Amino acid sequence: MSVHVSTLQARITGESTASSPLSTEEYFVNMGPQHPSTHGVLRLVLRLDGETVREVVPVLGYIHRGIEKMGEHGNYRQFVHLVDRMDYLSALANNWAVTMVVEKAAKMETNDRIQAIRTLVCELQRIQSHQLWWGVFGMDLGGFTPFFYGLRDREQICDIFEKTIGARLTMNYIQPGGVMFDIHPDFVKDVKAFLTYFKSKMPEYDALMTENVIIQERLRGIGKLSAERAIALGATGPVLRASGVAHDLRKSEPYGLYSQVDFDVPVGTVGDCWDRYWVRMEEMRQSVRIVEQLIDNIPEGKTFLVKPAAKIKVPAGVHYSHVETARGVLGVLLVSNGKDAPYRIHCRTPNFNNLWCIGEMATGGRIGDLVAMLSSIDIVVPDIDR
Amino acid sequence: MPADSVLPPAESVATPEVLPPPEKHVGVGGAILGAVPWIDKTGAVGGVFRAIRSLFGGMKITGGYLMRPSTVVTQQYPENRETLKLPDRFRAQLAFNHDENGYHKCTLCRICEEACPNVSIIITGREKPAVSKKELDSFVWRLDSCTFCNTCVIVCPFNVLRFDGTFESSVYDRRLLSYTLNQYAGPVASVLEKMEDPEARKAAMEARDPYSGAAIIAALIEKQKATKIAERAAREAAKASRVAAKAAAAAAAAAAQPEPPPEAEDVG
Numbered sequence: 231m232s233v234h235v236s237t238l239q240a241r242i243t244g245e246s247t248a249s250s251p252l253s254t255e256e257y258f259v260n261m262g263p264q265h266p267s268t269h270g271v272l273r274l275v276l277r278l279d280g281e282t283v284r285e286v287v288p289v290l291g292y293i294h295r296g297i298e299k300m301g302e303h304g305n306y307r308q309f310v311h312l313v314d315r316m317d318y319l320s321a322l323a324n325n326w327a328v329t330m331v332v333e334k335a336a337k338m339e340t341n342d343r344i345q346a347i348r349t350l351v352c353e354l355q356r357i358q359s360h361q362l363w364w365g366v367f368g369m370d371l372g373g374f375t376p377f378f379y380g381l382r383d384r385e386q387i388c389d390i391f392e393k394t395i396g397a398r399l400t401m402n403y404i405q406p407g408g409v410m411f412d413i414h415p416d417f418v419k420d421v422k423a424f425l426t427y428f429k430s431k432m433p434e435y436d437a438l439m440t441e442n443v444i445i446q447e448r449l450r451g452i453g454k455l456s457a458e459r460a461i462a463l464g465a466t467g468p469v470l471r472a473s474g475v476a477h478d479l480r481k482s483e484p485y486g487l488y489s490q491v492d493f494d495v496p497v498g499t500v501g502d503c504w505d506r507y508w509v510r511m512e513e514m515r516q517s518v519r520i521v522e523q524l525i526d527n528i529p530e531g532k533t534f535l536v537k538p539a540a541k542i543k544v545p546a547g548v549h550y551s552h553v554e555t556a557r558g559v560l561g562v563l564l565v566s567n568g569k570d571a572p573y574r575i576h577c578r579t580p581n582f583n584n585l586w587c588i589g590e591m592a593t594g595g596r597i598g599d600l601v602a603m604l605s606s607i608d609i610v611v612p613d614i615d616r
Numbered sequence: 617m618p619a620d621s622v623l624p625p626a627e628s629v630a631t632p633e634v635l636p637p638p639e640k641h642v643g644v645g646g647a648i649l650g651a652v653p654w655i656d657k658t659g660a661v662g663g664v665f666r667a668i669r670s671l672f673g674g675m676k677i678t679g680g681y682l683m684r685p686s687t688v689v690t691q692q693y694p695e696n697r698e699t700l701k702l703p704d705r706f707r708a709q710l711a712f713n714h715d716e717n718g719y720h721k722c723t724l725c726r727i728c729e730e731a732c733p734n735v736s737i738i739i740t741g742r743e744k745p746a747v748s749k750k751e752l753d754s755f756v757w758r759l760d761s762c763t764f765c766n767t768c769v770i771v772c773p774f775n776v777l778r779f780d781g782t783f784e785s786s787v788y789d790r791r792l793l794s795y796t797l798n799q800y801a802g803p804v805a806s807v808l809e810k811m812e813d814p815e816a817r818k819a820a821m822e823a824r825d826p827y828s829g830a831a832i833i834a835a836l837i838e839k840q841k842a843t844k845i846a847e848r849a850a851r852e853a854a855k856a857s858r859v860a861a862k863a864a865a866a867a868a869a870a871a872a873q874p875e876p877p878p879e880a881e882d883v884g
Contacts, residue, residue, distance in 0.1 A: 393703040
C-alpha cells in the first residue's frame with residue numbers, strides 16, 4: 231500500500247487538468263472557514279474547472295482545542311465533561327463512550343435502570359440531532375421553513391433534557407458508575423407527550439420535503455459513495471448505511487438495552503444524497519420505536535452505584551470501547567498506567583472519517599451540489615478537530 | 617448488494633423504500649427541455665404538474681400554520697420574565713444551600729475544589745481561634761471559567777452546593793464574574809447552632825457579599841506583590857550586609873597584616 235502525500239501548495243501549483251474545449255484553466259476557491267454551510271470553522275479548498283469540482287481538500291485545525299491532551303491532566307470523571315464539546319449534538323452518546331470504557335476497564339457494576347435511562351436519553355438525543363440536521367439540510371438547499379419546523383420540534387426534547395439533566399447541549403449526564411441524576415418525575419409523561427406530538431409532525435416533514443419532487447430530483451444521483459469506498463474511507467453511521475452496508479453497533483455489538491428492544495436498521499441502495507436523507511428520516515422513526523418500547527418499562531433501582539467523589543483506578547493496559555452516536559461510531563481508546571488519571575486517551579470520532587468522503591462524493595460533480603453533499607454528511611466540526 | 621459480502625448484515629434490516637430512478641429525458645421536448653428533470657418520457661409536462669402538486673402539498677403545511685396562530689411557539693423573552701420558569705435542575709449559577717437561619721454547612725473539606733476540572737472554585741480558609749481546624753473565609757466561584765459540569769454539586773458530602781436557574785448573569789466587566797458564594801465567613805452551621813447566645817453567633821459570623829470575590833482575588837494578588845517586594849528588599853538587605861561583612865573582614869585582615877599600609881594606621 232502506498233500513501234500519496236502532497237502539500238496544499240503542490241496541489242495549487244500543480245498541473246491543470248481542465249477539459250473544457252475553451253481555453254479555460256482551473257482555479258481555486260476557498261470555501262470557509264467562515265461559511266454558513268460548512269456548519270462551523272471548516273475550510274474546503276476547491277479545485278474547479280468551470281462549475282465542475284475536480285478536487286476537494288479539507289483543511290482542518292481551526293477549532294482544535296486539544297481535548298485528548300487535556301484529558302491526561304485530570305481524572306476519569308473530569309474527562310467525561312470534555313467529550314460533550316466534541317460532537318455537541320450527541321453529547322450523551324459521547325459521555326457514554328467514555329463511561330463505557332472506564333466501566334469496562336475498572337469492572338464497575340451497573341444495573342438495568344441505569345442502562346435503560348442511558349438508552350432512552352441517547353435515543354431521544356438521536357432524534358433531536360436528526361431533527362436539527364433535517365432543518366439545516368433544508369436551509370442549505372434553499373428552503374428556510376424546515377429550519378423553523380426542525381428546531382421547533384427539537385425544542386420539545388431540549389425541554390425534557392432541561393428538566394431531567396439541567397442542560398440543553400453540554401450535558402455531562404452519563405457518569406462512570408451511573409447517571410448524574412435520577413429521571414425527573416415528569417420524564418415519562420413528557421416523553422409520551424413528545425412521542426404523540428412528534429408522530430403527528432412526521433407526516434408534515436414528509437409533505438414539506440420528502441415528497442417534494444424538486445427536493446427528490448435535487449438529491450437523487452448526486453454525491454454517490456459506493457459501499458467499498460465508504461468502508462475504505464472509514465465512514466460510519468448513516469453515511470455508511472446509505473451506501474448499503476448494514477453496520478450498526480446497536481445491532482452488531484449491542485450495548486445498553488439495545489439487545490432487548492426491537493428496531494430495524496435502515497440501509498440505502500446507491501449511496502447518494504437522497505439515500506442519506508432517507509436513512510436519517512427512517513432512523514428517526516426507528517428511534518421513536520425504541521423509545522416507545524422502553525418508556526413504560528424502566529426498571530426500579532439505584533441510579534448511581536459508586537460514591538461520586540471516589541477515585542476511579544483503571545488497571546494498566548489498553549482498553550477500547552465504542553458506541554453508535556447519531557453520526558457514526560465513536561471509539562475511545564484508553565491507555566492506562568494504573569493511576570487515577572489516563573496516560574493517553576484517543577477518540578476515534580465519526581465526523582473525521584465521514585468528512586473525507588466529501589472528496590469521493592464531490593469529485594466530478596457540480597459546485598452547486600457540493601453544499602447538498604456536505605450537508606448530507608451531517609458534519610459537526612468540533613468533532614473533527616477535537 | 618455487493619456490500620453484504622463485505623460486512624455481515626445486521627439481524628433485521630429494513631428493506632428501503634426504493635424510489636424509482638430518475639427517468640431518462642428522451643421525449644419530443646427532451647432535446648430542448650432535457651435539462652428540466654420533471655419532463656416525462658413523452659415530453660409532456662405531466663411531471664411539471666406532479667412537481668407543482670408536491671409544492672402545494674408543502675405550502676399547505678405552512679399555510680395551515682398561518683391560519684392557526686395558536687400553534688405559534690415563539691416566546692417573547694424579555695417581556696415574559698415574570699412567567700418564565702426554568703426547571704429546578706437548570707445549571708445557570710452555582711449557589712450555596714443556606715438553611716432558614718442563613719447558615720451553611722461548608723466545612724472547608726475542599727472536595728469540590730479538587731473535583732473541579734478547571735479550577736473554577738477557589739476556597740480560602742482562616743485559622744479558627746479556639747479549635748485547631750480551619751474555618752471558611754471565602755468560597756469563590758468563577759463563572760468565567762466554569763463549564764457547568766455539575767461535578768462539584770454531586771461530590772459535596774454535606775449537600776452545600778446547588779445550581780440554580782438565575783441565568784441572567786452577563787456583566788460588562790469580566791472581574792464581576794467571580795462570585796463569593798458564602799454569605800458569611802466563620803464557623804459551620806453545626807457549630808453556630810450550639811451557641812446559645814444570638815449575639816455570640818453574630819459575633820462569630822462576618823458578612824460576605826457576592827462581589828467580594830474579585831476583590832479578594834485582587835487582594836491576594838496585591839498580597840503576593842507585597843510579599844515579593846518585601847522578599848526582594850530582604851534579599852537586598854542581606855546582600856548589603858554580606859558585602860559590608862566582607863569589607864569588614866577584609867579590613868580586619870588588613871589590620872592583622874604585619875606590615876600594614878600607612879592608611880591603616882588611621883583606622884587602627
